[in-house]
Amino acid sequence: MGKDYYAILDIPKNAEDDQIKKAYRKLALKYHPDKNPAPEAQKMFQDISEAYEVLSDKNKRVIFDQYGEDGLKGGVPTGGPSEGAGGFPGGGFPGGAGFSGFPPGATFSFSSSGPGGRSGFQPREAKDIFEQFFSSFGGSGGFGDDDDDMFGRARGGMGGFPRSSMGGMGGMPGMGGMGGMPGGMPGGMPGGMPGSKFRQQQSSSSSSSSQQQQPSSGQKPAALERTLPVSLEDLQKGTTKRLKVTRKATESSGRTNEKILTIDVKAGWKSGTKIRFPREGDELANGEIQDIVFVIEEKPHETFMRQGDDLVMNLELTLVEALTGFSKSVKTLDGKTLPISASGTRVIQAGQEERFPGEGMPISKKPGSKGDLVVKYKVKFPTQLSASQKDSLKKILA
Known part of the structure; x- marks a missing residue:
């Protein structure tokens, strides 16, 4: 028997979007592994995130309501010549909607599954869903005042990290979002896309183009170095900082993407301690990607x-x-x-x-x-x- 996403979030089957968000927020904070050391917390956190990902998306929710978890993940029985990818009648989704039926900017994951190459939903990483959810409220992780927003809104900017507004796949110029791809993907992949794999994530609208570029210089570019102010209290007991950065793709394209970097500040660290994130900086014109280096800076204390x-x-x-x-x-x-x-x-x-x-x-x-x-x-x-x-x-x- 498949999972009951409604039971996992403890909400009724007719729950509105606000109820779903409220339930996810409460449970995700309760079972997040950084806050809950219980052995079962990790699995609960993953199940809660998966339930939220499905029920907060109207397309996935419709499929789940009709076919359950097994159907959503590719286990729906075939229905003869009229079925599309994954065994969903009418081109893969209720109402005869193929890929062109998705709303612009929708997030959905597919992978090859089962006999005959039927495809279905694959859950995203729980931490990615968590970070995306809380970043939409202006935060970086949902754990309160210790989280840092590196856009310069509250505690100092990142200088070379301009903020941008991303629209997911729906914001890709010339593509019109998922809803604008007639008949599916270019290259003869129809709306149902049987036996193939396509995964759309929230991350970067320019990730594919950046991956295709090859470095030409052979030299590692200089790292982007930024200070990270930390209170004396946090340096004494240790803390976790979540830093939201906006990174450039190629300089010529001008496109950007957002990512949350996590730093576990260890008790006893001193000013000048450096934390390096390889290839998390800006992408240069030659295809090289800079490292980001954060340098601990101790905040002055009024007593000590x-x-x-x-x-x-x-x-x-x-x-x-x-x-x-x-x-x-x-x-x-x-x-x-x-x-x-x-x-x-x-x-x-x-x-x-x-x-x-x-x-x-x-x-x-x-x-x-x-x-x-x-x-x-x-x-x-x-x-x-x-x-x-x-x-x-x-x-x-x-």
């Missing part, structure tokens, strides 16, 4: 300053506290409360430092090890003293 693996902070004392003792507490970078005191005969000197081992930054090359927290004492002197106060101090300190 980093020195190697140590954290340094200033603690202000009054002159009385420095001379007679004090008891205070400070909050460390990871949110812990650290008691600091001076008592007995101890006197704090201006500029004196005190170390607290293991309260600094993680040491990336030594898992489980941390640097120190260095507290620098700043003694605040009074701006003026009365004559009697001075006399008293002379008697005490003489």
Whole structure:
């Protein structure tokens, strides 16, 4: 028995588009492997994404409602001479619609399957569906404020990555989208396209042309280098950054495509750490594709300053506290409360430092090890003293 996509998303069979989107958003965030370590989360995440991909597309949904999962993926029994590709009557899809029946920009996947070369739907990668879904809301992954949009809308632009609006296959000049291909693909492939393979993805409208170009120079082009600002807190605990970039195809065509790159920032990384993404940059006129290199840049912190693996902070004392003792507490970078005191005969000197081992930054090359927290004492002197106060101090300190 095939999968019940409605049951997977926990929605009724007459669910509207908004209900489908809401259900997918909720479940995808719940079972995303980055957020849910449970063993079954990966499979659930894939099933949820597959269900959303089918039910959010009216063509796939119609086929699923009529034939179920098996029919959608190419298992519909043949129906005699009138059937088209995949065993779907009337040219492959209900209502006699062949490939020219798709709306412009529709996303659909086919691959050879079963006896006689019947073709059917093949699900996309769950992570691709997830990224596409949340990028449509202006984000990059759906995990909140930690995600970065590298279009310059919020946290700084990518400079050489201009933003563009892509329309999928429906936006390809001269083709009119999937709906504009009379009788199917060029080269004698009819609307049903039996025994063949065609896969349309959301990615680049110019991917095929870029793949056909051959490098002529033989030299690797210079990489595109961009800074990646990261907070001190994120460098201490580690985080994941999702960066949406817009890349040029050939300079002559001027076409672009979008992609989300993921960086797992490791705890203890320092400013200057470089992360390279091979062949994810702009495509040059000779067919070479640049690498992208992100360089970690530590954001300034209002309390702590980093020195190697140590954290340094200033603690202000009054002159009385420095001379007679004090008891205070400070909050460390990871949110812990650290008691600091001076008592007995101890006197704090201006500029004196005190170390607290293991309260600094993680040491990336030594898992489980941390640097120190260095507290620098700043003694605040009074701006003026009365004559009697001075006399008293002379008697005490003489």
